[in-house]
Amino acid sequence: MTSETHTTLPTRAQIQRAPKVLLHDHLDGGLRPATVVDIARETGYDDLPETEPEALGVWFREAADSGSLERYLETFRHTCAVMQTRDALVRVSAECAEDLAADGVVYAEVRYAPEQHLEQGLTLDEVVEAVNEGFREGERRAREAGHRIRVGALLTAMRHAARALEIAELANKYRDNGVVGFDIAGAEAGFPPTRHLDAFEYLKRENNHFTIHAGEAFGLPSIWQALQWCGADRLGHGVRIIDDIKVAEDGTVELGRLAAYVRDKRVPLELCPSSNLQTGAAASYAEHPIGLLRKLRFRATVNTDNRLMSGTSMTDEFEHLVRTFEYTLDDMQWFTVNAMKSAFIPFDERLSMINDVVKPGYAELRSQWLFRQASADRAVTSDSSRYLG
Numbered sequence: 001m002t003s004e005t006h007t008t009l010p011t012r013a014q015i016q017r018a019p020k021v022l023l024h025d026h027l028d029g030g031l032r033p034a035t036v037v038d039i040a041r042e043t044g045y046d047d048l049p050e051t052e053p054e055a056l057g058v059w060f061r062e063a064a065d066s067g068s069l070e071r072y073l074e075t076f077r078h079t080c081a082v083m084q085t086r087d088a089l090v091r092v093s094a095e096c097a098e099d100l101a102a103d104g105v106v107y108a109e110v111r112y113a114p115e116q117h118l119e120q121g122l123t124l125d126e127v128v129e130a131v132n133e134g135f136r137e138g139e140r141r142a143r144e145a146g147h148r149i150r151v152g153a154l155l156t157a158m159r160h161a162a163r164a165l166e167i168a169e170l171a172n173k174y175r176d177n178g179v180v181g182f183d184i185a186g187a188e189a190g191f192p193p194t195r196h197l198d199a200f201e202y203l204k205r206e207n208n209h210f211t212i213h214a215g216e217a218f219g220l221p222s223i224w225q226a227l228q229w230c231g232a233d234r235l236g237h238g239v240r241i242i243d244d245i246k247v248a249e250d251g252t253v254e255l256g257r258l259a260a261y262v263r264d265k266r267v268p269l270e271l272c273p274s275s276n277l278q279t280g281a282a283a284s285y286a287e288h289p290i291g292l293l294r295k296l297r298f299r300a301t302v303n304t305d306n307r308l309m310s311g312t313s314m315t316d317e318f319e320h321l322v323r324t325f326e327y328t329l330d331d332m333q334w335f336t337v338n339a340m341k342s343a344f345i346p347f348d349e350r351l352s353m354i355n356d357v358v359k360p361g362y363a364e365l366r367s368q369w370l371f372r373q374a375s376a377d378r379a380v381t382s383d384s385s386r387y388l389g
């Protein structure tokens with residue numbers, strides 16, 4: 001019975017209740033469709049492709065499902081358009097924290113590019129302060145609803161633009177006030193991370209943290225630059241590290257120098273399975289490199305990237321992985337501890353999240369599960385399904 005218990009796959013309800021940690025989620029990629037519609041109406045933005053929330057949600061998913069990162073990114077025009085006022089930014093950020101908390105996320109680092117929210121006169125500082133205010137409000141509302149979440153912001157600079165140093169300075173200015181690190185995002189091909197070396201060197205001199213979108217639409221050279229030229233603490237996606245791993249017919253695995261470095265140095269990979277399927281970085285969940293990377297014990301983490309464009313949540317991402325790779329609660333805990341270890345908040349705070357929140361949460365789920373298993377055994381069920389309802 002014991003081995004059966006340990007191999008039984010978690011149900012959706014368990015996945016949802018399990019404490020989850022999210023390191024890679026875009027604020028402008030996670031709006032509620034109804035909020036996009038509301039703010040567009042309030043602010044007079046009349047360029048939305050659909051004005052009914054459900055249809056708009058479908059539109060985002062389909063438009064983002066293009067197989068190309070560049071076309072995927074075009075959909076952000078509409079979300080950024082409704083995130084240009086203080087009130088809109090506060091609202092979107094508060095709802096983001098609320099939605100993540102309701103999904104069982106206990107710690108999140110949510111990123112956005114301040115430079116994309118200046119069209120109606122806000123300053124960079126005003127943007128950061130509005131988002132911070134929204135996150136605090138969302139944390140408060142989540143607490144009232146019985147959920148516990150902590151949200152930190154990552155400030156993103158757009159890689160095709162030339163404001164990275166300025167945004168890095170902004171991240172440093174707010175490092176003790178809601179902002180936990182820096183990132184660069186946007187189209188990868190043609191915009192190598194070394195274009196923004198000044199920003200990364202500045203942050204390193206300030207002992208600050210940053211992640212870099214690399215190894216998503218473009219392969220190993222981008223990962224190599226992000227790590228060895230720019231000094232990234234984590235890789236946004238990094239999924240193409242798979243190109244440096246050879247699996248022979250007999251199952252023997254050989255890591256190239258870069259893949260070995262990434263694994264040896266425990267470089268966190270912010271993997272985003274559903275997003276990769278949409279941009280063409282992976283063909284199916286079954287073929288997604290996360291399966292092999294987990295087996296090889298890379299520092300892999302599970303993330304949503306853009307909940308609106310992918311119609312996803314942390315629960316959805318884990319559910320896909322559970323069904324595809326037969327991951328158990330132990331696997332989920334492994335990914336979650338990996339993520340918490342890789343967060344940009346101080347070490348003692350990460351440790352206390354792991355010991356006081358993550359591990360007890362999984363222990364509680366396991367004990368409830370054992371209890372249910374024992375009751376089910378007594379009732380002599382004929383249900384052979386491994387997905388216990």
Ligand SMILES: O=c1[nH]cnc2c1ncn2[C@@H]1O[C@H](CO)[C@@H](O)[C@H]1O
Pocket residue numbers: 026027028029069073076080111112113116156185186187213216275305306
């Ligand atoms: O997966 C991705 N790869 C690269 N850039 C992205 C991805 N998702 C979103 N953004 C870009 O990041 C900006 C700030 O949040 C978004 O506006 C979008 O252009």
Ligand SMILES: [Zn+2]
Pocket residue numbers: 024026185213236305
């Ligand atoms: Zn991303």
